[in-house]
Amino acid sequence: MKFVAFERAKQGTGASRRLRNAGKVPGIVYGGEGQPQLIELDHNALWQAIKKEAFHSSVLDMELAGKVSKVLLRDLQIHPFKQQVLHIDFQRVSAKEKIHMKVPLRYRGEEESNAVKMEKCLVNHILTELEVTCLPADLPEAIEVDLSKLEKGTTLTLKDIELPKGVEPVLRGHTAEDTVLVSVVMPAAEEPEEPAADAAAPAPEGDKK
Incomplete structure (x- = not known):
């Protein structure tokens, strides 16, 4: 721009x-x-x-x-x-010096995954952007993340995706394995309604003298 x-x-x-x-x-x-x-x-x-x-x-x-x-x-x-x-x-910025930048994560394909289509799971986007370092010419506008292979009860970590060429994540003490991007959870089960108390039930008798 x-x-x-x-x-x-x-x-x-x-x-x-x-x-x-x-x-x-x-x-x-x-x-x-x-x-x-x-x-x-x-x-x-x-x-x-x-x-x-x-x-x-x-x-x-x-x-x-x-x-x-x-x-x-x-x-x-x-x-x-x-x-x-x-x-x-x-x-x-200089063309020869690496820069640090937060890049948006664009998630796509979750509606086609077994987790959503078959199991009716909920997909939580834990991260919406990722801090990276790269040369200015390699900086992507966004990082595409394909969620079409998600299964029930799984998580998607940084290790599971391929970053654009020349782009490295800035992890700050974390690892690619423990940097969770997306988690898949089952929807909360609806609790059955308790039967209403019988309004016509007789009141308990008091003690007889």
Whole structure:
């Protein structure tokens, strides 16, 4: 994805407020060989861009002052109840340096699996994204996970799937074997209703004197 940014000279709360009132979003780009640089973006264009999954998980082309550089979205501040982006951060990336990024997991095929179709099981998606490291050129927009082979009572771990070429998981003390992506459980059995008490049943007799 490509977007256009503009140089921003002023900083501070007052300057940022004026930008937002003018339909702009203040931001910053940092990292790589260049110095941190203040930028601004058109709010309406940015609002449409952040609705797309690729904007959050892909290497982006940022055009600034007639030059295009590769960046990653690193932080996005949104107003708590307004549809308004308050601030945005980007990081420059080098084609020769590996990056860390969280990539969405796209699950498909569970409706065709025996677990769901035959056994009426429930499929729990334990993870919805996976942190990976790779070169920018190898970063996938998402990782496809096929669930069509799921069986009753099984789990799908990171070891059971094949990652795209050049992509390695960031496990942080875990292993591929104990990183569970999906679990399959039987639906809870419905408990039989207890028979209602007989309203016409005679009350117990009291003690006779």
